[in-house]
Amino acid sequence: MIQTEQNARLREIRDKVEARERLSMDDGLFLYDPQVPLQEVGILANYVREQKNGNVGYYNINTHLNPTNVCVYRCRFCAFRSDLRDPKGYAMSDEQILARGQEATDNGCTEMHIVGGLHHQRPYDWYRNLISQLHENYPQIHLKAWTAVEINWFEFQTKNSVRWVLEDMREAGLGSMPGGGAEIFHPEIRDQLCEHKANTHAWLDIHQTAHEIGLRTNCTMLYGHLEKAYHRIDHLMRLRELQDRTGGFQVFIPLAFHPENTKLDDLKKPSALMDLRTMAVSRLMLDNIQHIKAYWIMLGIGTAQTALHYGADDIDGTVRHELIYHDAGATTPEHLTVDQIRQLIAETGREPIERDTTYHRVHRDPDNFAKWESGESVDAVLN
Numbered sequence: 001m002i003q004t005e006q007n008a009r010l011r012e013i014r015d016k017v018e019a020r021e022r023l024s025m026d027d028g029l030f031l032y033d034p035q036v037p038l039q040e041v042g043i044l045a046n047y048v049r050e051q052k053n054g055n056v057g058y059y060n061i062n063t064h065l066n067p068t069n070v071c072v073y074r075c076r077f078c079a080f081r082s083d084l085r086d087p088k089g090y091a092m093s094d095e096q097i098l099a100r101g102q103e104a105t106d107n108g109c110t111e112m113h114i115v116g117g118l119h120h121q122r123p124y125d126w127y128r129n130l131i132s133q134l135h136e137n138y139p140q141i142h143l144k145a146w147t148a149v150e151i152n153w154f155e156f157q158t159k160n161s162v163r164w165v166l167e168d169m170r171e172a173g174l175g176s177m178p179g180g181g182a183e184i185f186h187p188e189i190r191d192q193l194c195e196h197k198a199n200t201h202a203w204l205d206i207h208q209t210a211h212e213i214g215l216r217t218n219c220t221m222l223y224g225h226l227e228k229a230y231h232r233i234d235h236l237m238r239l240r241e242l243q244d245r246t247g248g249f250q251v252f253i254p255l256a257f258h259p260e261n262t263k264l265d266d267l268k269k270p271s272a273l274m275d276l277r278t279m280a281v282s283r284l285m286l287d288n289i290q291h292i293k294a295y296w297i298m299l300g301i302g303t304a305q306t307a308l309h310y311g312a313d314d315i316d317g318t319v320r321h322e323l324i325y326h327d328a329g330a331t332t333p334e335h336l337t338v339d340q341i342r343q344l345i346a347e348t349g350r351e352p353i354e355r356d357t358t359y360h361r362v363h364r365d366p367d368n369f370a371k372w373e374s375g376e377s378v379d380a381v382l383n
């Protein structure tokens, strides 16, 4: 594309962004063109980010729980899964699970992020009891649990509807759902990555049903493997379309593929430039999703910090016991202290603010860090 043509097109997109007009598939593809300077895309995304979320960088204090890695599926991008008889295979006991709840409470965590494999020898009640035990013993901790892929498996196990499963899990203590399992919706790619697991229709339908019954959910996109820009924009537009109907997504998290120990280990991990462009294009395309998360575990700390100026307003949490990315070769630390996460946000010129899972401000007792309560919605201020 010649320079004048490129400048005219960028101006056109800038005008649309400033007028809060929605970007099209063609706009998205243009912004993904490597010839379009990344910093120009970043400036536009940063404008939207500051309009929506001011100068704040959100984080939370959280922990992960992956109760089993035994999984009936063999997704080509996954380094975490295991066969039952593989020495690596595990399923946690009730005592181990409850010990994690205690540890989370002692550390002042507001959230447990719970996802795992689909273990063919564990009935639905094992998954349900895990939620109810944690909730009964540690009621203040928000349980952000089960991707749509797990909910789809529970539907299969119980022969009940999606709505039944979600309501039953909510009764047990489920607070919201994480955004995993979305991968890439376009069947040209999804069928090559994970042909057997919940398809695009099922993933979207489960999130729609969750929103209809009042559960908030997150959404993701796994990029940097077999897909092209077209598949990424298609994915973002499908999320945007569902959000128009329900408004139930709180945050979008672009997830960079880590190839180590996967069936796609001949691929190279996406570059920081690709990470930042994806962050920025996501912010620009997803005009109806309030927050964009730069998941530091997956991006690395430097890129996550830079992403706070390329569309992201959230950096995820202090995290403990993360396995999915570390099994796939992530070299980031396994945990950040509260001081470290606040410092890395502050270094970018953003104001670090602690939020809970559903984006309310967290107020802590100054004399006892582990004592806290949720306050006002962080979104009420700017919108």
Ligand code: V47
Pocket (backbone or CB within 6 Å): 077, 078, 079, 147, 177, 178, 179, 180, 181, 182, 183, 218, 219, 220, 221, 222, 253, 255, 256, 257, 258, 259, 262, 295, 316, 324, 325, 328
């Ligand atoms: O669904 C699996 C991805 C997801 C690999 O909702 C991989 O707040 C890269 O969804 N390389 C799980 N990605 C993680 C996830 C998530 C993370 C942080 C916050 C939230 C949230 C959700 O991780 C999977 C898959 O898309 N994944 N293996 C891999 N080798």
